[in-house]
Amino acid sequence: MPTPSSRYLRTAFIVGLFVILCIGGFTYKHISELSQTSKVVKDNYSLRSELELIISNLKDAEIGHRGFLLTYDSLFLTPYKESLQKVNHNLSKLDTLIVPNGEQVEKLKELKNDIKKRFNNFDKSFSLANDDMVLTQDLLFLLHEGEIRMDRIRKDITEMLDLEQRLLTHNQEINEEKIGLTPLLFYGLLIVTLVILLLAYFKMTKDLKALKENNIELEIFEKLTKQSEIVSNTSTWVWYIEENEFEFSDNLYRLVGEEPQSFEPTLENFYKYVHEEDINHLGQQINLMMREEELPFTTYRVVHKDGTIRHLRAYSKLLDDTDGDKKMFGVTIDVTNEVENYRIIEQRNQELERTNKELSAFNYVASHDLQEPLRKIQTFMSRLETKEKDHISESGQLYIQRMKSASARMRMLIEDLLQYSRTNTSEKEYLKTNMNMLLEHAKMELLDSIEEKQAKIICDDLPTMEVISFQIQQLFINLISNSLKYSKEGVPPIIEITHQEVLSKDVEEIKESLYKFHHKITFKDNGIGFEQAYAEKIFLLFNRLHGKSEYSGTGIGLAICKKIVENHKGVIMAEGKPNVGATFIIYLPFLK
Structure with a gap:
């Protein structure tokens, strides 16, 4: 059965392990959140960079567009086409940087739509340009519309940059808050862990001190037990069932007339001291003990080296320890004095029985042999009083009356004694x-x-x-x-x-x-x-x-x-x- 101290230490260990796991979990969570926040901030900067690149690439496309319209030189179409590819690449990157289902998604759609219309405007203006480079009315209209489209694109990008700036500011605040709370949380968990460790240390110190005191008490108890076994002529023994091994106390060796631990504690060695007439009976009881795992009170004799015969009585019972190991704990007592006293009592009982028979014989004598002479005395006194009354003087008659009274009292005394005797012996x-x-x-x-x-x-x-x-x-x-x-x-x-x-x-x-x-x-x-x-x-x-x-x-x-x-x-x-x-x-x- 676990002791309170072991339960306390087990609880402290579990709590400490739980705190360590919590620290690990919180650390992982905060690092993950910090990483996520850092990634969001990085993506935010990347998004801002891509938006600014889109403006730059659109400007490059306009420069190429205007150069072509003014010179009709195909050399100006190269930066235009490169800018178109770069803008498409920028838009693709924006798709990966913007969080789905966010506000920026709608704005990105609007930006894509405006950019698409702007490039459509470029394409239409290229088709309207003539060979003599004369600007027609339609071309002027497309150029004016292109400026409007470009303003709308700048506005879309500006709104997206403002929104990203707000998101960036919000994420930075969250990041700073988490970074500020993390040391406090770690410090608090560390303090709790240290407190638990200190409590466990003090508890272990206290338990070690108590264990030392208990060990001292056990040593004293062991000495007192050995002394009490000697004084009371008792001994103890243990049978380890799984290993089939025995352990004898010191006094069990003394009970068979040997010095403590003078021979190996086995049944074979112990049988050497058992009286030859009791070996079979004791062996049967031991076999029964091994089958039933219990030894009833069994009395047998042992013979010392000097020929002294002692009467011993053994008893044992099965006990399971906390580890589940089966052990048979036994007690052996020297009952020689008890056996001798029993024999004395038997002799005295026989003497008492003879005394009772003698009392019964006395009752018979008292009721017959003693009362018979008394009855004759009373009969002769009655005859003397009846037949010789006239020949007896007054003093003689007084003596006769006193004799009658005394004999009556004697009869009553005999009857009462008989009654008292029957009360004792019946x-x-x-x-x-x-x-x-x-x-x-x-x-x-x-x-x-x-x-x-x-x-x-x-x-x-x-x-x-x-x-x-x-x-x-x-x-x-x-x-x-x-x-x-x-x-x-x-x-x-x-x-x-x-x-x-x-x-x-x-x-x-x-x-x-x-x-x-x-x-x-x-x-x-x-x-x-x-x-x-x-x-x-x-x-x-x-x-x-x-x-x-x-x-x-x-x-x-x-x-x-x-x-x-x-x-x-x-x-x-x-x-x-x-x-x-x-x-x-x-x-x-x-x-x-």
Whole structure:
């Protein structure tokens, strides 16, 4: 692609060439016009000369005519005849000197006619002359008529000379005007040419300075590029397709364990360093590159002289330069660390999978092996209380009640831990689900508590969302249960559930989210509330704001809620005010 400087220089060259052509054209035109004007002036002088010669020749003819009439000597007829020939010759020259379709043409016709009549008059007078040289009346008349004809000829010639003088004066004025304008025109064109040359010179000087600065920057960039290749374990190479030649950067030699430019950059020499198990695969990819003119990401191994094995990854793409030459630009990266890290990740994934299996086994143990002894303890305490009640002292019965309460709390704790564990380890299958249906199932799950508390639940219509169904249902159960548990004594709980779609950028807590839109679901109650200072602590595992004797629970329910929302890439927040109520706000992302 042409640069602005090259376009400017090209424009300056074209303009300069155009000015030179204009100067040449104007010069040729003015020289032609000057030549034409000079020719007109010369013709004008020639015409005047011919007219004057006609007068002179006619006078010679009259002298011969009169001498013959007086002497009747044929010797006088010789100058007469010569004058006749000369006059005819003069008239022929006048035909060539006078411009056609001009005013002089008509006057020349009149002159020719008068001259013709004058010579006719001469001829008639010769025929009337007698031998005794007596002048007759007719001859005197012809002589008188001849004088009149001669005056008319002089008048015609005088008019033609006057007209030629005017034309000569006009042509001289035009000639002088053109001669005066020509230096000014040439001088102006010369100034324009010099200005263009000066501008081109300053532009070239400026471009040379910029080119020098660019060369310095390129040298710095080249050094930085070489250094960055060393630091980042990358290298570059170029395949010149037309010449089928390669060019390797210095660091590509280092990646195969050699010094820069230590061998000729050819495929055959490079294959010597490729692992024997990867040569066929790399060769196939190179052949594909030569056919398709593009090399996809290809990973292979190279072996250094000391036996060290390094993993390299290559990629290339075709680029056309401004000259139309095809070049393949490639990048080769040392990905040994990446491959090793991937293997470590694979190992850790396997370890994580084993851990998950162990957690599943723990869930089974907790749900069966741990709860089975607890059920037996509760069964024996129930039998002891029923059958041996009369034989147990009051303090013993108090101990039994405390044991029953502790075992019940232990059962609840085990179940909550199981629930929290399932939230972490269960399969995360997201399905389009009607949220209203999940809410109804949660309400049915808590139907006894709702009726006992005489609670009122007001809910907006919820959308269909892609969620893990059982987890969202558990979320609804925990939040409604929390509102029922911490309701005011003697005041029927009112739980308001609302929904709206929001832009992520409009909400401070989610403005950095990768999703543009979020569902906002709010649970608001009129319970005992809490201090806002505890808004984050209530989501911690085993965290309780109230004593065991005031409100039952394990401190796991809201932690489960937070975990479920995080599983859905969302955010949950709490707002509270003592004796006014609590509000839980959930943001769940979605694509629109």
